Amino acid sequence: MENALSSTSPAPVTTMDADTRERNVWTSVRRGWGQTCPCCGEGAMFKSYLKVNDTCATCGTELHHQRADDAPPYFVMTVTGHIVIGGIFFVEKNYTVNPWLQLAIWSSVLILLTLWLLPRVKGALIGYQWALRMHGFGGEGYEGADLVPAEPKPHA
Numbered sequence: 001m002e003n004a005l006s007s008t009s010p011a012p013v014t015t016m017d018a019d020t021r022e023r024n025v026w027t028s029v030r031r032g033w034g035q036t037c038p039c040c041g042e043g044a045m046f047k048s049y050l051k052v053n054d055t056c057a058t059c060g061t062e063l064h065h066q067r068a069d070d071a072p073p074y075f076v077m078t079v080t081g082h083i084v085i086g087g088i089f090f091v092e093k094n095y096t097v098n099p100w101l102q103l104a105i106w107s108s109v110l111i112l113l114t115l116w117l118l119p120r121v122k123g124a125l126i127g128y129q130w131a132l133r134m135h136g137f138g139g140e141g142y143e144g145a146d147l148v149p150a151e152p153k154p155h156a
């Protein structure tokens with residue numbers, strides 16, 4: 001591949017080339033948080049609550065490369081834990097509230113906050129992975145594609 005910096009006119013992008021166009025991390029993360037495709041921001045990222053579409057229905061970007069795995073629950077637990085535990089301590093220190101009422105309130109807050117955050121955090125993480133071309137999001141021609149099986153190198 002020619003050095004793009006020395007070329008006077010940009011080479012046409014063909015399907016054989018790796019897509020090396022710049023991907024803005026924050027734009028992708030924001031689109032993922034909004035549960036839309038990190039590439040176009042219009043197609044839906046999920047086909048159900050947390051099930052990721054294989055490809056974007058609007059622009060065709062492959063989304064199946066995502067490897068969010070169990071990172072979204074870790075982040076969500078960290079955030080909700082701090083909010084709920086901090087809230088319980090604050091209420092206990094400053095007010096006198098029936099413990100059963102506290103249990104009802106805080107467990108409801110915990111469940112609703114978790115359900116609200118989980119798809120957003122997962123979407124944001126997938127947007128982050130897409131922007132950094134992780135896990136095959138750069139296409140087969142991209143040198144960072146780590147899910148393409150490596151060819152064994154013969155000894156010289």
Ligand SMILES: [Zn+2]
Pocket residue numbers: 037038039040041042043056057058059060061
């Ligand atoms: Zn799209």
